[in-house]
Amino acid sequence: xxxxxxxxxxxxxxxxxxxxxxxxxSPQYSAFEVTTFCEESRIAYDRVHLSExxxxxxxxxxSLVEPGYYEQHGIRVLLGDKAVSIDRSAKTVTSEKGEVLSxxxxxxxxxxxPFVPPIPGHDRDNCFVYRTIDxxxxxxxxxxNSKVGAVIGGGLLGLEAAKALVDLGLETHxxxxxxxxxxxxxxxxxxxxxxxxxEDLGVKVHLGMNTQNIGDGDERFHKMSFADGSEIETxxxxxxxxxxxxxxxxxDCKLELGERGGIVxxxxxxxxxxxxxxxxxxxxxxxxxYGLVAPGYKMAQVACDHINAEDNAFSGADMSTKLKLMxxxxxxxxxxHANTPNAKEYxxxxxxxxxxxxxxxxxxxxxxxxxxxxxxxxxxxxxLQMALNDIPLPEFPDALILPxxxxxxxxxxGVDMLPDGAQICSCNDVTKGQxxxxxxxxxxxxxxxTLATNAGTSCGGCKxxxxxxxxxxxxxxxxxxxxxxxxxFPHTRQELYHLVRVGEIKTFSDLLxxxxxxxxxxxxxxxxxxxxxxxxxxxxxxxEHLGLQDTNDRYLGNMQKDGTYSIVPRIAGGEITPEKLxxxxxxxxxxxxxxxxxxxQRIDLFGxxxxxxxxxxxxxxxxxxxxxxxxxxxxxxxxxxxxxxxxRYGQNDSVALALQIEHRYKGxxxxxxxxxxxxxxxxxxxxxxxKDVGIIATESGWNMxxxxxxxxxxxxxxxxATDLDTETLIKYTDRFLMFYVQTADRLQRxxxxxxxxxGGVDYxxxxxISDSLGIGEKLEAEMAxxxxxxxxxxxxxxxxxxxxxxxxxxxxxxxxxxNVVFVEERGQIRPARKDEKELVSA
Amino acid sequence: MKDPTKNVxxxxxxxxxxxxxxxxxxxxxxxAGVAALLHxxxxxxxxxxxFRTSANDAVYAISNFDPFSEANVLSRxxxxxxxxxxxxxSPVLKEHFNLATGQCFEDESVxxxxxxxKIADGNxxxxx
Numbered sequence: 001x002x003x004x005x006x007x008x009x010x011x012x013x014x015x016x017x018x019x020x021x022x023x024x025x026s027p028q029y030s031a032f033e034v035t036t037f038c039e040e041s042r043i044a045y046d047r048v049h050l051s052e053x054x055x056x057x058x059x060x061x062x063s064l065v066e067p068g069y070y071e072q073h074g075i076r077v078l079l080g081d082k083a084v085s086i087d088r089s090a091k092t093v094t095s096e097k098g099e100v101l102s103x104x105x106x107x108x109x110x111x112x113x114p115f116v117p118p119i120p121g122h123d124r125d126n127c128f129v130y131r132t133i134d135x136x137x138x139x140x141x142x143x144x145n146s147k148v149g150a151v152i153g154g155g156l157l158g159l160e161a162a163k164a165l166v167d168l169g170l171e172t173h174x175x176x177x178x179x180x181x182x183x184x185x186x187x188x189x190x191x192x193x194x195x196x197x198x199e200d201l202g203v204k205v206h207l208g209m210n211t212q213n214i215g216d217g218d219e220r221f222h223k224m225s226f227a228d229g230s231e232i233e234t235x236x237x238x239x240x241x242x243x244x245x246x247x248x249x250x251x252d253c254k255l256e257l258g259e260r261g262g263i264v265x266x267x268x269x270x271x272x273x274x275x276x277x278x279x280x281x282x283x284x285x286x287x288x289x290y291g292l293v294a295p296g297y298k299m300a301q302v303a304c305d306h307i308n309a310e311d312n313a314f315s316g317a318d319m320s321t322k323l324k325l326m327x328x329x330x331x332x333x334x335x336x337h338a339n340t341p342n343a344k345e346y347x348x349x350x351x352x353x354x355x356x357x358x359x360x361x362x363x364x365x366x367x368x369x370x371x372x373x374x375x376x377x378x379x380x381x382x383x384l385q386m387a388l389n390d391i392p393l394p395e396f397p398d399a400l401i402l403p404x405x406x407x408x409x410x411x412x413x414g415v416d417m418l419p420d421g422a423q424i425c426s427c428n429d430v431t432k433g434q435x436x437x438x439x440x441x442x443x444x445x446x447x448x449x450t451l452a453t454n455a456g457t458s459c460g461g462c463k464x465x466x467x468x469x470x471x472x473x474x475x476x477x478x479x480x481x482x483x484x485x486x487x488x489f490p491h492t493r494q495e496l497y498h499l500v501r502v503g504e505i506k507t508f509s510d511l512l513x514x515x516x517x518x519x520x521x522x523x524x525x526x527x528x529x530x531x532x533x534x535x536x537x538x539x540x541x542x543x544e545h546l547g548l549q550d551t552n553d554r555y556l557g558n559m560q561k562d563g564t565y566s567i568v569p570r571i572a573g574g575e576i577t578p579e580k581l582x583x584x585x586x587x588x589x590x591x592x593x594x595x596x597x598x599x600x601q602r603i604d605l606f607g608x609x610x611x612x613x614x615x616x617x618x619x620x621x622x623x624x625x626x627x628x629x630x631x632x633x634x635x636x637x638x639x640x641x642x643x644x645x646x647x648r649y650g651q652n653d654s655v656a657l658a659l660q661i662e663h664r665y666k667g668x669x670x671x672x673x674x675x676x677x678x679x680x681x682x683x684x685x686x687x688x689x690x691k692d693v694g695i696i697a698t699e700s701g702w703n704m705x706x707x708x709x710x711x712x713x714x715x716x717x718x719x720x721a722t723d724l725d726t727e728t729l730i731k732y733t734d735r736f737l738m739f740y741v742q743t744a745d746r747l748q749r750x751x752x753x754x755x756x757x758x759g760g761v762d763y764x765x766x767x768x769i770s771d772s773l774g775i776g777e778k779l780e781a782e783m784a785x786x787x788x789x790x791x792x793x794x795x796x797x798x799x800x801x802x803x804x805x806x807x808x809x810x811x812x813x814x815x816x817x818x819n820v821v822f823v824e825e826r827g828q829i830r831p832a833r834k835d836e837k838e839l840v841s842a
Numbered sequence: 843m844k845d846p847t848k849n850v851x852x853x854x855x856x857x858x859x860x861x862x863x864x865x866x867x868x869x870x871x872x873x874a875g876v877a878a879l880l881h882x883x884x885x886x887x888x889x890x891x892x893f894r895t896s897a898n899d900a901v902y903a904i905s906n907f908d909p910f911s912e913a914n915v916l917s918r919x920x921x922x923x924x925x926x927x928x929x930x931x932s933p934v935l936k937e938h939f940n941l942a943t944g945q946c947f948e949d950e951s952v953x954x955x956x957x958x959x960k961i962a963d964g965n966x967x968x969x970x
Binding site: 487488509518519520521522525526543546547548549550551554555559561562563806809810811812813815817818819834 | 864865869870871872873874876877878879882883887889892895896897907911912913914915918919920921922923924925928931933934936938
């Protein structure tokens with residue numbers, strides 16, 4: 001038996017997982033042996049975003065655990081097993097399957113369970129709770145035979161559950177006992193506005209309803225009867241009437257509990273037994289149970305630190321919250337109900353735009369105590385920081401919530417006023433001081449800063465504020481945020497794009513004369529070449545464009561380390577006939593090229609000398625191939641799985657769609673390379689979620705994912721829209737790609753482009769789907785122009801003798817470069833190393 | 843942009859160098875490079891990169907060999923101005939070399955050969 005300290009965790013929810021992560025990251029991790037119970041059939045997943053399950057996010061998408069993470073760190077997971085008793089004197093836990101586990105430290109992260117009010121009939125069929133993915137799957141199955149759904153409970157979770165019913169396509173009712181929605185977090189005025197907005201979305205809201213009985217319905221499955229004599233019939237019923245701490249194990253082993261449940265803990269999250277900790281929703285600290293994830297995360301860190309004998313204490317948590325319910329922004333800060341003696345309120349109600357804002361201030365009108373925001377929560381970050389950091393209010397506090405229509409911008413406070421200790425990201429506990437440190441350590445763009453600190457990576461609510469801290473710091477450091485692309489143009493790529501487009505500039509020399517200085521360089525010339533190509537789509541080897549091209553574009557091939565090129569003909573969607581495959585083999589053999597299959601389902605032929613390129617391409621073009629643009633910052637490949645044509649599981653014809661997309665966007669020059677893929681079903685064999693535009697077939701259409709990439713910093717694509725028909729999918733893709741081409745920085749992949757965008761994927765949806773900028777049709781028209789002017793650059797080149805001359809090895813000789821030497825390896829050529837070359841020449 | 847004396851540096855031509863006619867000026871693409879071969883098939887065989895720039899309407903010749911990648915590729919690089927100086931960026935790993943002096947901008951200890959150029963009767967001549 002090892003002499004490691006045994007740490008046993010019961011519960012693998014969000015908080016349980018956070019604790020495990022904290023342990024793994026602790027300096028003495030190797031001194032511990034960690035085991036966790038996971039009663040559910042799935043390891044930790046994101047319960048906060050559970051409702052996204054119904055708009056296409058899979059159970060895997062919701063997982064919080066990188067595949068292999070527990071194995072890699074030696075954490076034993078008792079999946080699907082459950083702790084049934086704790087023997088504190090023997091320090092053992094017995095599992096349902098009969099295993100007895102010893103512990104030195106025990107951590108209870110058992111969470112909570114949904115409270116189901118004891119209404120007669122509550123245990124009928126088709127009654128559900130809303131807590132786990134299993135619950136959701138049950139609901140999904142029941143929804144197939146349902147038309148109407150009702151939620152009992154109009155709190156935060158109840159409204160989330162109502163959204164799930166709407167997503168399932170049901171007529172939805174929300175039934176609340178209290179006289180307003182979200183009674184805990186918001187006031188009457190905010191509740192009324194929220195109700196109005198939710199009813200706009202077709203949800204029927206019933207307030208002040210006391211459900212007395214659930215029985216058989218006449219038209220629908222259930223009939224709910226209320227104290228006022230009214231009735232509602234529904235097929236499905238969801239209970240979301242609050243949560244109760246899961247404290248049964250603690251009760252059985254006689255740990256101290258609160259009067260109404262909850263495991264009592266001290267500031268170190270220890271229970272009445274110092275070797276047993278409780279964290280998250282099962283724990284009661286100072287008479288309170290925290291039902292939010294941020295305090296749970298904090299407790300997880302505190303317990304971990306205490307086990308590691310490090311200093312840390314839980315000292316309560318702010319319960320302010322901001323969320324998006326059915327697309328509606330709702331936020332609550334501090335004393336939202338003005339319970340503080342003599343507190344005063346300011347309210348702004350905009351009935352047209354359906355916005356409600358209220359601030360609660362101290363009796364002397366100098367401090368912010370609380371706030372309620374419905375319909376527009378953009379001020380949340382600022383207001384929260386003012387309340388938390390006790391920042392003096394401006395002379396007229398109502399200015400904080402009144403709209404700014406004179407163009408002077410918000411009168412709130414600058415982030416400069418925040419103390420270093422101010423917590424900016426509550427999910428990941430990142431302070432302003434930590435952000436500032438990261439900025440001075442070199443994280444000077446938003447994407448790098450969030451990566452370095454994790455700020456803004458969970459709920460994203462603080463991202464605007466993180467951006468403000470960044471800009472403020474850069475300004476203070478005297479670092480003017482220089483976004484000029486190089487010394488020759490005082491402009492960003494985006495600005496240059498617009499100058500070219502608006503001024504109808506067709507050549508680099510005109511662009512330089514009108515907007516730049518000097519002669520240009522290897523930064524601005526290829527950038528301009530790409531912009532000119534995106535806008536006007538001229539042949540890239542025209543004399544006025546020739547000198548702008550990177551060598552890959554100039555010779556329409558991919559230069560390798562020895563100065564030779566590789567050749568990648570287009571094999572759209574990865575589909576190729578045997579005849580064409582033979583042609584590639586024959587060309588490879590004839591010119592003695594190294595051949596390799598690429599990750600994008602194409603074939604790469606390496607080792608062609610400059611002067612061989614036109615000959616090789618002539619043979620390829622004659623056989624029906626066209627350029628694959630592997631050399632360009634442009635659309636590369638659209639990978640596909642074989643789809644419904646052959647596959648037993650395929651939902652749709654992924655190959656046909658991949659071909660359509662690849663042929664549509666081939667040749668589109670862009671700020672960086674663009675990749676796409678289409679999978680025929682959710683098994684995702686084409687790995688579409690690692691692409692800039694990924695498409696996955698569903699039963700009823702296509703799900704569209706955007707802004708993923710592989711490479712150095714792999715990133716999963718975000719689900720952008722669901723169940724699209726092909727026409728809509730193409731429309732959104734046109735707009736998405738053109739918006740990227742127009743607004744991204746040089747060499748910025750779609751992922752960083754979006755991550756640096758204020759509002760991220762939500763903003764992108766507004767622009768692309770809701771057309772909030774009114775540019776949708778323009779983007780489509782510009783894309784249509786690129787598509788209409790497509791040419792195979794290699795065909796154009798080999799048809800023009802003068803262009804072919806540019807591929808001569810020397811302007812005054814046709815002798816081959818004697819420095820290009822190959823040796824054989826595994827039956828093919830490879831470039832010779834220096835020592836091998838010396839041997840050859842000796 | 844100052845005129846770097848049209849870089850016709852006849853004074854620098856040493857006794858064992860000759861003016862070698864390479865091509866017609868009009869055969870050189872503008873603001874882009876080409877490779878040329880000096881003393882083909884002799885022990886003195888050398889590859890050069892020729893650049894004709896509109897910045898000062900001049901022609902430059904430097905070694906075609908990129909010492910960083912050890913490949914003959916500099917003629918395929920992009921022409922730049924860095925402050926007042928003209929340079930070419932290696933297409934392999936993007937180091938910059940001064941067209942007039944051969945000095946590398948990123949690494950002081952590295953420089954490459956340059957060759958005098960003159961234009962006569964519409965022909966480009968290089969001393970080598």
